[in-house]
Amino acid sequence: xxxxxxxxxxxxxxxxxxxxxxxxxxxxxxxxxxxxxxxxxxxxxxxxxxxxxxxxxxxxxxxxxxxxxxxxxxxxxxxxxxxxxxxxxxxxxxxxxxxxxxxxxxxxxxxxxxxxxxxxxxxxxxxxxxxxxxxxxxxxxxxxxxxxxxxxxxxxxxxxxxxxxxxxxxxxxxxxxxxxxxxxxxxxxxxxxxxxxxxxxxxxxxxxxxxxxxxxxxxxxxxxxxxxxxxxxxxxxxxxxxxxxxxxxxxxxxxxx
Amino acid sequence: xxxxxxxxxxxxxxxxxxxxxxxxxxxxxxxxxxxxxxxxxxxxxxxxxxxxxxxxxxxxxxxxxxxxxxxxxxxxxxxxxxxxxxxxxxxxxxxxxxxxxxxxxxxxxxxxxxxxxxxxxxxxxxxxxxxxxxxxxxxxxxxxxxxxxxxxxxxxxxxxxxxxxxxxxxxxxxxxxxxxxxxxxxxxxxxxxxxxxxxxxxxxxxxxxxxxxxxxxxxxxxxxxxxxxxxxxxxxxxxxxxxxxxxxxxxxxxxxxxxxxxxxxxxxxxxxxxxxxxxxxxxxxxxxxxxxxxxxxxxxxxx
Amino acid sequence: xxxxxxxxxxxxxxxxxxxxxxxxxxxxxxxxxxxxxxxxxxxxxxxxxxxxxxxxxxxxxxxxxxxxxxxxxxxxxxxxxxxxxxxxxxxxxxxxxxxxxxxxxxxxxxxxxxxxxx
Numbered sequence: 227x228x229x230x231x232x233x234x235x236x237x238x239x240x241x242x243x244x245x246x247x248x249x250x251x252x253x254x255x256x257x258x259x260x261x262x263x264x265x266x267x268x269x270x271x272x273x274x275x276x277x278x279x280x281x282x283x284x285x286x287x288x289x290x291x292x293x294x295x296x297x298x299x300x301x302x303x304x305x306x307x308x309x310x311x312x313x314x315x316x317x318x319x320x321x322x323x324x325x326x327x328x329x330x331x332x333x334x335x336x337x338x339x340x341x342x343x344x345x346x347x348x349x350x351x352x353x354x355x356x357x358x359x360x361x362x363x364x365x366x367x368x369x370x371x372x373x374x375x376x377x378x379x380x381x382x383x384x385x386x387x388x389x390x391x392x393x394x395x396x397x398x399x400x401x402x403x404x405x406x407x408x409x410x411x412x413x414x415x416x417x418x419x420x421x422x423x424x425x426x427x428x429x430x431x432x433x434x435x436x437x438x439x440x441x442x443x444x445x446x447x448x449x450x451x452x453x454x455x456x457x458x459x460x461x462x463x464x465x466x467x468x469x470x471x472x473x474x475x476x477x478x479x480x481x482x483x
Numbered sequence: 484x485x486x487x488x489x490x491x492x493x494x495x496x497x498x499x500x501x502x503x504x505x506x507x508x509x510x511x512x513x514x515x516x517x518x519x520x521x522x523x524x525x526x527x528x529x530x531x532x533x534x535x536x537x538x539x540x541x542x543x544x545x546x547x548x549x550x551x552x553x554x555x556x557x558x559x560x561x562x563x564x565x566x567x568x569x570x571x572x573x574x575x576x577x578x579x580x581x582x583x584x585x586x587x588x589x590x591x592x593x594x595x596x597x598x599x600x601x602x603x604x605x606x607x608x609x610x611x612x613x614x615x616x617x618x619x620x621x622x623x624x625x626x627x628x629x630x631x632x633x634x635x636x637x638x639x640x641x642x643x644x645x646x647x648x649x650x651x652x653x654x655x656x657x658x659x660x661x662x663x664x665x666x667x668x669x670x671x672x673x674x675x676x677x678x679x680x681x682x683x684x685x686x687x688x689x690x691x692x693x694x695x696x697x698x699x700x701x702x703x704x705x706x707x708x709x710x711x712x713x714x715x716x717x718x719x720x721x722x723x724x725x726x727x728x729x730x731x732x733x734x735x736x737x738x739x740x741x742x743x744x745x746x747x748x749x750x751x752x753x754x755x756x757x758x759x760x761x762x763x764x765x766x767x768x769x770x771x772x773x774x775x776x777x778x779x780x781x782x783x784x785x786x
Numbered sequence: 787x788x789x790x791x792x793x794x795x796x797x798x799x800x801x802x803x804x805x806x807x808x809x810x811x812x813x814x815x816x817x818x819x820x821x822x823x824x825x826x827x828x829x830x831x832x833x834x835x836x837x838x839x840x841x842x843x844x845x846x847x848x849x850x851x852x853x854x855x856x857x858x859x860x861x862x863x864x865x866x867x868x869x870x871x872x873x874x875x876x877x878x879x880x881x882x883x884x885x886x887x888x889x890x891x892x893x894x895x896x897x898x899x900x901x902x903x904x
Contacts, residue, residue, distance in 0.1 A: 235552035247590035328591035665820035
């Protein structure tokens with residue numbers, strides 16, 4: 227039984243379809259990535275609106291403008307970003323073994339996952355911008371409240387700037403989730419510990435640095451100068467770094483256990 | 484005859500350099516021919532799953548070489564698109580229902596047959612709308628088996644596919660596999676420790692023990708390579724004189740010995756000596772090769 | 787399939803038995819390799835080996851595009867073959883067993899005659 231030749235394989239399907247099928251894999255259950263977030267956002271919004279109703283019903287006209295200014299700083303909508311971070315973690319952690327089991331390469335998987343996150347960021351940014359437009363048109367949902375146009379989202383900016391701001395926020399959270407998930411997939415608990423340690427080091431270390439060099443005012447000044455748009459745009463830097471690192475980390479990850 | 488998988492001195496070690504190192508696969512070399520059903524047999528933890536993960540590029544080899552369809556499978560889309568390997572311990576995303584698995588699999592397997600998949604869902608009675616997390620062990624195995632069969636991938640792996648499947652479902656799997664293999668020939672690698680159930684399906688057998696290959700043979704040859712002779716102790720001892728004895732056991736005045744294949748004359752001679760000949764099943768052969776002798780109870784032996 | 791001989795030989799023998807008993811008359815079609823494999827739950831290659839054995843010995847022949855058929859005169863040939871083997875396959879063990887039980891050749895002959903009559 228001598229082997230004469232090695233059997234050869236038919237060529238692989240085209241690159242883009244190999245990456246696109248990962249997008250379809252991650253969004254296979256449309257509820258998770260597309261329906262549920264809107265439901266959550268809607269619910270939080272509704273709750274907020276009811277709370278404003280209650281608050282304003284008990285305030286006089288002069289106190290109202292104070293309250294409205296306060297609401298501009300409300301972080302209520304941020305739950306949606308936390309959801310996106312968790313989504314990214316789940317997608318990377320659980321779709322990775324299945325994608326490999328189906329015969330995908332790690333490269334295709336990582337690129338596909340990132341493409342998914344970028345597309346979702348665009349979709350949600352558009353959705354939020356529409357929400358913001360409606361908010362403006364209804365003059366704060368009939369109560370002068372702000373949900374989509376809070377300070378963090380560049381409340382007073384023109385729509386395409388707002389779109390950009392939303393997009394940056396979403397991208398940041400998606401890719402932060404990506405790097406943590408990648409560390410976990412590659413090195414399990416140890417990887418996660420290292421990731422958190424690095425994060426803690428950066429935050430505490432950064433804070434310590436600013437304190438000892440007494441340059442906190444420089445930080446606040448820069449943020450003030452950049453404005454919301456500029457500051458949020460800078461979030462793209464850690465986002466891109468996380469994406470790049472995530473890619474490198476997953477290159478040698480295995481679907482263990 | 485072409486080889487679809489070739490491994491040379493393949494090794495996989497886990498852990499550090501010192502005592503804690505695990506040799507999951509140790510210096511393994513073999514080649515698998517195209518369009519055959521190959522059996523990868525061995526005890527739990529012998530290295531079957533690790534070996535399959537190495538061959539499918541899911542794990543990285545520590546040493547050695549592996550060629551699938553002539554090239555390394557690692558990060559090789561061309562090779563990987565010909566493979567299907569759904570492990571028995573396969574994890575699925577939390578939000579996946581069975582229908583999502585069946586909906587996403589076709590994108591990864593060019594030969595996917597949706598009608599066949601639907602038929603198998605019926606036959607194995609898998610609830611299409613249930614969450615993967617809520618499936619019973621048997622249903623989970625069934626999904627893996629269905630994907631493996633319906634993918635019609637040129638190189639398909641079944642890693643202990645029967646776990647959780649009851650006897651009826653297992654028989655269904657074997658029958659379906661055989662029928663589909665006959666109609667749509669492809670290379671199939673089956674790992675199992677229910678050896679006797681699959682022994683008639685296999686053409687080529689590889690037995691792995693503690694990471695090393697101890698048997699690599701044509702199934703038919705292997706089956707006929709040994710025979711049990713049973714009879715009075717004296718007669719047995721006399722007959723096996725000068726022969727290689729693979730295994731010996733006994734009870735009272737009766738003894739049994741497993742020896743290498745006998746030709747027709749020798750068989751007649753054995754019968755005339757008052758001995759009975761019994762076949763050695765593949766499972767018995769594998770077990771005896773991996774654990775050695777069973778205690779001879781009449782002599783008060785301890786193994 | 788408990789016999790310790792190779793499976794493909796057992797398959798060949800089973801087909802031969804069917805031909806001799808008349809279950810598979812000459813010029814009729816034999817089940818295909820795939821059908822045999824599925825029915826007996828064995829690998830198609832093994833089934834094929836058994837069938838090919840019979841093709842090689844002229845018991846079966848292949849009609850292209852249709853399948854395997856029992857050759858003309860196959861039954862006669864097989865019967866002759868079997869007669870030759872009858873002695874060592876049945877007769878020798880019979881005599882040995884009779885010897886073990888202390889049955890004399892004369893008694894054996896009587897027993898055989900009685901068996902044939904019943």
